[in-house]
Amino acid sequence: MRKIVVVGGGAAGMMAAIKAAERGNRVILIEKNEKLGKKLFITGKGRCNVTTNKDIEDIIKHIPGNSSFMYSSLYTFTNQDLMKMIEDKGVKLKVERGDRVFPESDKSSDIIKCFEKYLKENNVEILLNTAVKDILTEDRKVIGVELDVNRSIKCDAVILATGGMSYPLTGSTGDGYEFLRRLGHTIMPIKPALVPLVAKEKWIKELMGLSLKNVELTVKSNNKTIYNDFGEMLFTHFGISGPMVLSASRKVSDILPKEVEIFIDLKPALDYNELDKRILKDFEKFKNKHFKNALDELLPSKLIPVVVDLSEISPEKPVNSISKEERSKLVRLLKEFKVTVIGTRPIEEAIITRGGVNVKEINPSTMESKIIKDLYVVGELLDVDAETGGFNLQIAFSTGYCAGISC
Numbered sequence: 001m002r003k004i005v006v007v008g009g010g011a012a013g014m015m016a017a018i019k020a021a022e023r024g025n026r027v028i029l030i031e032k033n034e035k036l037g038k039k040l041f042i043t044g045k046g047r048c049n050v051t052t053n054k055d056i057e058d059i060i061k062h063i064p065g066n067s068s069f070m071y072s073s074l075y076t077f078t079n080q081d082l083m084k085m086i087e088d089k090g091v092k093l094k095v096e097r098g099d100r101v102f103p104e105s106d107k108s109s110d111i112i113k114c115f116e117k118y119l120k121e122n123n124v125e126i127l128l129n130t131a132v133k134d135i136l137t138e139d140r141k142v143i144g145v146e147l148d149v150n151r152s153i154k155c156d157a158v159i160l161a162t163g164g165m166s167y168p169l170t171g172s173t174g175d176g177y178e179f180l181r182r183l184g185h186t187i188m189p190i191k192p193a194l195v196p197l198v199a200k201e202k203w204i205k206e207l208m209g210l211s212l213k214n215v216e217l218t219v220k221s222n223n224k225t226i227y228n229d230f231g232e233m234l235f236t237h238f239g240i241s242g243p244m245v246l247s248a249s250r251k252v253s254d255i256l257p258k259e260v261e262i263f264i265d266l267k268p269a270l271d272y273n274e275l276d277k278r279i280l281k282d283f284e285k286f287k288n289k290h291f292k293n294a295l296d297e298l299l300p301s302k303l304i305p306v307v308v309d310l311s312e313i314s315p316e317k318p319v320n321s322i323s324k325e326e327r328s329k330l331v332r333l334l335k336e337f338k339v340t341v342i343g344t345r346p347i348e349e350a351i352i353t354r355g356g357v358n359v360k361e362i363n364p365s366t367m368e369s370k371i372i373k374d375l376y377v378v379g380e381l382l383d384v385d386a387e388t389g390g391f392n393l394q395i396a397f398s399t400g401y402c403a404g405i406s407c
């Protein structure tokens with residue numbers, strides 16, 4: 001019987017521990033928090049978008065960072081395998097818009113409980129409130145782990161599943177990167193990904209809390225469109241956030257620190273001409289009103305003072321005296337509402353970490369290090385990152401699975 005230590009009780013670590021134990025190994029799962037799955041608990045706003053219902057080829061397309069590394073593990077342990085494993089423990093799942101899979105209960109705690117059941121059934125020993133300080137090796141082979149309480153555990157293999165660096169209060173403080181660096185691995189630059197964006201415009205604060213649905217977002221650099229999406233977004237006290245913005249953040253951060261222009265089409269269902277007609281209709285209806293009071297049916301109330309200001313049309317101007325030129329400028333403003341991005345929020349506020357251990361140094365079928373024998377690296381520690389939609393957790397589960405069955 002081999003003795004396996006799994007470091008980190010998140011999605012990847014729990015999966016790896018279960019699979020290693022199912023194969024008859026003695027498995028010790030070490031977690032520095034007082035409980036397992038703290039990050040898992042907050043995923044999907046507490047609902048846990050546990051995976052996606054898309055097929056594997058489609059999943060690969062939603063992994064902009066090192067997708068080719070993921071082929072083997074995603075085919076070895078698919079999203080359908082994960083859904084079956086969860087449902088086998090009585091947790092019903094449902095598929096929502098965009099093929100996103102959630103527990104029917106909308107409770108991430110049900111997913112955690114499901115994994116805890118598997119861990120218990122397979123007699124995985126769990127050490128909570130215990131932080132690993134280092135990985136012990138001899139002749140480039142794992143021999144154990146050093147703990148924070150002046151003791152070490154000898155073992156035959158270590159599966160490192162300490163996560164990335166985002167939301168560090170959940171326990172993911174980047175410890176694994178340090179262990180791996182010390183062992184000779186290359187850590188690709190760590191950056192925030194799926195992260196809110198900071199805007200230059202002063203008026204952005206006035207829009208704080210405004211959420212927009214069914215708008216179109218276009219990211220431009222040197223007048224060339226580099227990203228385009230349709231969906232939901234949110235204004236915050238520093239800039240913009242929400243699903244569409246988080247997805248765009250990867251392309252945006254590739255251009256930063258150069259300023260990046262984001263254009264929001266507030267009325268994507270209407271072309272410029274149709275929108276002009278619509279505005280004209282509103283102006284006829286409110287012909288005795290001032291400009292600032294004539295946009296109530298067109299725009300959310302928070303947006304009106306900002307649009308009025310940016311339009312350079314006097315707020316007190318009676319709408320029946322607004323010229324065609326002024327109207328066409330207003331149409332352009334609404335179709336190309338510009339936000340200038342000057343930065344991202346820090347990694348603490350990012351959904352995931354981009355960068356991590358160089359995937360060229362890891363076997364993509366087994367997750368074993370090519371530098372240290374019997375060391376396996378899984379989950380967000382790897383330099384792999386995906387879009388929102390359940391892909392990142394599937395990456396954690398599939399890589400965890402492969403290490404668990406291989407170690």
Ligand SMILES: Cc1cc2nc3c(=O)[nH]c(=O)nc-3n(C[C@H](O)[C@H](O)[C@H](O)COP(=O)(O)OP(=O)(O)OC[C@H]3O[C@@H](n4cnc5c(N)ncnc54)[C@H](O)[C@@H]3O)c2cc1C
Nearest residue numbers: 008010011012032043044049132162163171379380390393
């Ligand atoms: C707010 C938020 C919402 C998200 N929502 C979704 C979603 O709905 N769907 C999705 O697919 N992805 C989502 N993600 C991303 C997803 O949560 C991560 O990609 C995934 O949790 C990574 O799993 P992991 O096991 O690699 O790392 P983690 O889940 O971070 O687990 C790592 C564990 O290791 C422990 N650890 C660290 N260092 C040590 C040490 N030295 N000793 C012992 N233990 C240690 C940590 O305490 C932690 O429990 C979300 C992320 C955030 C922040």
